[in-house]
Amino acid sequence: MEKCITLGAELTLYQAASLHQQLLEASRDAADLVLDLSRVSEMDCAAAQVLLWLLARQQGQQRTLRLSQPSQTVRSFIRLMGLGALQACLESNDES
Amino acid sequence: MNLEQARQSFLQESAELLEEMEGILLDAEADNITAEQLGALFRAMHTIKGSAGLFGLEDIVHFTHQVEDLLDQLREGSLQLDAELDGLLLRCHDHVKAQLAALDGGIPPSGEEQASILADIAAMMQHGSDTLLYASGEHLEPPAAQQPSSDWLLSLRFGPDVLRNGMDPASFIRYLDTLGEIQAIASCCPGLATEGEEDRFDPERNYLRVEVQFRGPVDAAQLESVFAFASEDGQFIISPRQQLDSHLQQALSAGDAAEQQAASAIWQQWGLWQPPAASPSASGADEVQPAAVTATDTPKTGKSNESRFIKVEAAKLDQLINLVGELVIAGAASHLLARQHGNAPLLESTSVLAGLIEQIRSQTLGMRMVPIGECFSRFGRVVHDVSQALGKDIRLFVSGADTELDKSMVDKLTDPLTHLVRNAIDHGIEDTAQRRAAGKPEAGRLWLDAYHESGSVVIEVADDGRGLNQHTILEKARQRGLITGDRELAEQEIYRLIFEPGFSTAATISNLSGRGVGLDVVKQNIARLRGTVEVESEAGLGTTFRLRLPLTLAIIDGFLVTVGAATFVVPLDCIAECIALPQGWQTAAAAGQFNLRGEMLPLLCLRRFLGLDGQPARRQNVVIIQTGEYKVGLLVDALHGEYQTVIKPLSPLFQHLKAISGSTILGSGEVALILDVLALSEHARSLEYAQHQQTALGHPPSTILSVGKTT
Structure with missing residues (x-):
């Protein structure tokens, strides 16, 4: 079973708490998660660590996390911060 | 620290850096710039750029980056700091300042100015790399050589x-x-990695x-x-x-x-x-x-360097000073009670308490005191700009910059001082040709000086210009109907005319001064701070404006005197001495003059002056107050000694009273009025002068007396 969630344009500290809540609930009732990041136009470290947290949680439950269609913002942010763990979750067919 | 605080500290830090930068640039004109100063200039721009980057202020980052490049060339020696470059850097400084001010709700600087500065920077850097090429030939080194990657x-x-x-x-x-x-x-x-503890994740x-x-x-x-x-x-x-x-x-x-x-x-x-092969963490630790x-x-x-200063809201400090004021009063009251009861241990403990309160008082007041140098330092820029605008070569000499006075006063002094400085440059100091003709050094000189004198702060603005022309002043004054007839005026009186509203002796109006708006405002502003302005001038040699101001507006060391039932406080700092009025001097007192060891001084009978009831006491005392060079005697009934006084402002109803500067509450709960010594001595002097006129010319006192009465 796989669940796809589309995230909003802004992924920053201000959304971090609600994002955390949203993903926590999602991870409770779905096995594998796919996050659609195509709409993300702003991202910061707070959001990045929520994703890292989700990844750690999913892995802890032997489930997967995929980041689908990451926008340019997401890609460059991951590259800037050297977020290798997230880089590995990016969908391979989106790699450029 | 939230974002807004971080932003404020960024603005504060940037303002300090810009101030330092401006200081260096103005200094550098007169002197050769040192490597250290260049480093400081570079650092200023660099730090602002860095901090601005953190706040995402792209405009500032972009602009400061260019300036940084320019400074980098200067640091490497491919550019020399000449007047042109100095001017350009000052413009850069202004621009960054304007950009920062825009963040704080100011008007954003125009894009044109930025474009023009950037164009100038580009031209200057082009020029710099050219000269470097020609000047050093094969010794040319890559720009990064000094700081290799x-x-x-x-x-x-x-x-x-x-x-x-x-x-x-x-x-x-x-x-x-x-x-x-x-x-x-x-x-x-x-x-994050800990399993099953997702609830402990704090986003x-x-x-x-x-x-x-x-x-x-x-x-x-x-x-x-x-x-x-x-x-x-x-x-x-x-x-x-x-x-x-x-x-x-x-x-x-x-x-x-x-x-x-x-x-x-x-x-x-x-x-x-x-x-490592074995026990990785333990061996390392x-x-x-x-x-x-x-x-x-x-x-x-x-960090500890940063926290050497703590910024405190001014209102909080004012509250504290108010409370300390109340503490002083309460302390005095309990000391009085202890004395009445004659309880020795209690008396001892209240005097210890009084000592501590005194220390708290002076420390608290000290917190408000800032060196006036902060205010003086901006005049380097004023002098630079104004003299450039007028094409005059002027050197500024500052002394006494560490003289301290109340912060609120420093703020209010800036405007009047700016007026005086501009006036001195525009009217006082002649242009180069005139100076040469007069046999003076071509560069005009301007002095700013501050020092403490008998409980007040004196600030002098002096120039070595042409001096005030008494003749022109008199003529102008007649034209404007400020004085009538051919009556001879004393020197000081003539100078006082220039403080009349709308008075200007400048033949031509420049865009800096000469419109006749200025000196009257200066006088008003200073009077509002309970200070005075004196002028001293020597034709052809220069003019000195001397501002005399009280140290602080909050608490003074007072001296208690009584006239009949009323108690008054005279600021202790201006008391020169006290003497008992010798028998047989009553007649002299009535004449308003007395002889102090061969010196004739005006004597002001406080009872008569303030219109108090009651008969003079059998033994009277004279308090001799000194303001500047002038001494005036005040005739009072009794002397009661020192008393620490918290100045309470008078209600608006009484604020026009010139002889009373405030009130205070005594330990006993009674109200005492604080005498305004400056106003009193001015009044006494004008009375004396009127009397002198009367006896010398033999006609009844004219307008001067009434003028004197209102001062």
Whole structure:
């Protein structure tokens, strides 16, 4: 079973708490998660660590996390911060 | 520290840097600039650029970057600091200042000005690289030669609150990226990995730790300054590549086991670290300690430098001063009670208390005192700008910059002083040709001086210009109908005319002064601070404006005197001496004059002056007050000694009363009025002068007396 969630344009500290809540609930009732990041136009470290947290949680439950269609913002942010763990979750067919 | 506070401290810091920059630029004109000063200029722009980058202020980053480049060339010696470049840098300074002011709700600077400055910078740098080419020929070195690129290892342990404080670690990395090349970067979130504890994840807490390999033309201090904003609870381990081993020892032993493991994995992946054969964490920890201490020490000492000053809201300080005022009164009251009861131990304890209160009082007041140099320093710029606008060559000499006075007064002094300085440059100092003709040095000189004198602060603005022309002043005054007839006026009286509203002797109106708006405003402003203005002038030699101001507006050391039943406070600082009125002097007193050891002084009978009822006491006393050079005797009934006085302002109803400057409450609960010594002595002098006129010319006192009465 796989669940796809589309995230909003802004992924920053201000959304971090609600994002955390949203993903926590999602991870409770779905096995594998796919996050659609195509709409993300702003991202910061707070959001990045929520994703890292989700990844750690999913892995802890032997489930997967995929980041689908990451926008340019997401890609460059991951590259800037050297977020290798997230880089590995990016969908391979989106790699450029 | 939230975002707004961080922003405020950024603005504050930038303002200080700009001030320093301006000071250096103005200094440099007269002198050869030192490498140290160049470094400071560069640092100012660099730090502003860096901090602005953290706040995402692209405009400022862009502009300061260009200025930084220009300064870099200057630092390398491919450009020389001449008047043109100095002017350009001052314009840059103004522009950045305007940009910062715009953040604080000011008007944003025009794009045209920015474009014009940038064009000038580009032209200047082009010019610079050309001259360098010609001048040094084959000795030409690449610009980065002084600061060669070097490799650095960074382990950035951002504090847990960095996100809540409105700082995004990514901003630091972005800025780091502008300084050089990030060769490898990896982040880990060690705190997250614990299984089944998802509820303990706090999305607003920072878990990120970043490892970086960096290459760029920077030094350790520059790198440390990148993270200065986050240094509060973070730990940033920065080492040159050569010190790989010690860096890893420090970096990999920091934090808990999970963090050590995550960080080790990164360095291992980069091939820079091999897990030791046995007991990895235990062996490292002991040796590491001293090195780790030195690394974390640097940000700490930086911080202690910052906190040498604490910014306090002015209103809070005022409240404190008010409370201390009440404390002084209450302390005096209890001391009085103790004395009435004659209880020795109680008396002793109240006098200890009084000593402490006195210390608190002076310390509290000291907090409000700032050196006037802060206010003087801006005149370097004023003189520079005004003299350039007028094409005059003028040197400014500042002394007594560490003279302290009340902060609120310093603020209010800036405008009047600016007026006086501009006046001196525009009217006082002649242009170069005239000076040469008069046999004076071509460069005009302007002095700003401050010093303490008998309880007041004296500020002098002096020039070595042409001096005031009494003849012209009189003529103008007649034209404007300020004086009538051919009556002879004393020198001081003539000078006083220039403070009349709308009075100007300048033949031509420049856009700086000469419109006749100014000196009257200066006088009003100073009078509002309970100060006076004196003028001294020598034709052809120069003019001195002397402002005399009280030290503070809050508390004074007073001297209690009584006239009949009424108690008055005379500020202790201006009392020269007290004498008992000798028998047989009553007649002299009535005449308003007395002889003090051969010196004739005006004598003001306080009872008569204030219109108090009652008969004079059998024995009367004279308090001799001194303001500047003038001494005046005040005739009172009794002397009661020193008393610390908290000045309570008079209600608006009484504020026009010139002889009373305030009121205070005595320990007994009675109200005492504080005498305004300056106004009293001025009045006494004008009375004396009127009497002198009357006896000398033999006609009844004219307008002067009535003028004197209203002062």
